Amino acid sequence: xxxxxxxxxxxxxxxxxxxxxxxxxxxxxxxxxxxxxxxxxxxxxxxxxxxxxxxxxxxxxxxxxxxxxxxx
Numbered sequence: 658x659x660x661x662x663x664x665x666x667x668x669x670x671x672x673x674x675x676x677x678x679x680x681x682x683x684x685x686x687x688x689x690x691x692x693x694x695x696x697x698x699x700x701x702x703x704x705x706x707x708x709x710x711x712x713x714x715x716x717x718x719x720x721x722x723x724x725x726x727x728x729x
Contacts, residue, residue, distance in 0.1 A: 674718050681711040 660683075663676035685708040692700035 670718075670722065674715070678711060678715060681707060685711070 660676045660680040664673055664680065667673040667676060685704045688700050688704035688707065692698065692704065
């Protein structure tokens, strides 16, 4: 719940991105633990793809913020 509050009410874009990262990676970790518990490798693949999408989103947002800071 605290991640969602920081995501919607974060004072800066960096705070919102950090909350989104934490929420996404926690969800991926939960899915990985669930896949081990249920012995389902498909859920582990979904967790891995979620983590990769979150990383790609981080790179995209970092490039956007850097370009905006440089004035481009």
